[in-house]
Amino acid sequence: MRRAIFPGSFDPITLGHVDIINRALPLFDEIIIAIGINADKKYMFPVKKRVEFIKKTFANEPKIKVETYTGLTIDYCNKKNIDFILRGLRNPADFEFEKAIAQTNRKLAPVETVFLLTSAETSYISSSIVRDVLRNGGDISGLVPKSVTSN
Numbered sequence: 001m002r003r004a005i006f007p008g009s010f011d012p013i014t015l016g017h018v019d020i021i022n023r024a025l026p027l028f029d030e031i032i033i034a035i036g037i038n039a040d041k042k043y044m045f046p047v048k049k050r051v052e053f054i055k056k057t058f059a060n061e062p063k064i065k066v067e068t069y070t071g072l073t074i075d076y077c078n079k080k081n082i083d084f085i086l087r088g089l090r091n092p093a094d095f096e097f098e099k100a101i102a103q104t105n106r107k108l109a110p111v112e113t114v115f116l117l118t119s120a121e122t123s124y125i126s127s128s129i130v131r132d133v134l135r136n137g138g139d140i141s142g143l144v145p146k147s148v149t150s151n
């Protein structure tokens with residue numbers, strides 16, 4: 001069973017995340033979208049909402065599970081028998097950041113990180129910009145799945 005975890009904050013899930021997940025679906029038997037909870041971080045959406053947005057978006061996709069976790073991603077992988085970590089790459093800054101994390105993770109556990117390159121249409125989208133637009137009363141409907149705007 002090829003099981004992957006797609007870890008992130010998903011505050012909120014965007015069309016960039018959706019693109020990576022949809023393109024990863026043929027590669028794995030199961031993808032666990034895992035919301036990492038960091039007690040020191042401030043979030044815009046409560047975790048229950050973030051889970052709900054993702055579940056609604058992929059309601060018709062049996063390969064996808066949505067979970068939350070605390071602590072190291074690799075510890076969660078060991079606990080859940082996950083062999084692959086899925087991450088998206090948008091730009092050189094993502095690459096540098098992700099490279100350090102992936103190499104550290106590999107040092108700590110035999111988990112392989114799989115990177116998918118963002119689609120041109122969604123490469124500029126980030127949850128932080130979505131939050132900014134939202135805070136200032138802008139329209140986010142072109143940036144996030146329907147589950148977020150129908151909230």
Ligand code: ADP
Pocket residue numbers: 007008009010011014015016017020086087088089090094117118119122123124125126127
């Ligand atoms: P984190 O808090 O770990 O940065 P995010 O929820 O922001 O979590 O992102 C989770 C993953 O989704 C990361 O691998 C990130 O690079 C990827 N990602 C975010 N936005 C996009 C996008 N527009 N295109 C492709 N990948 C993306």
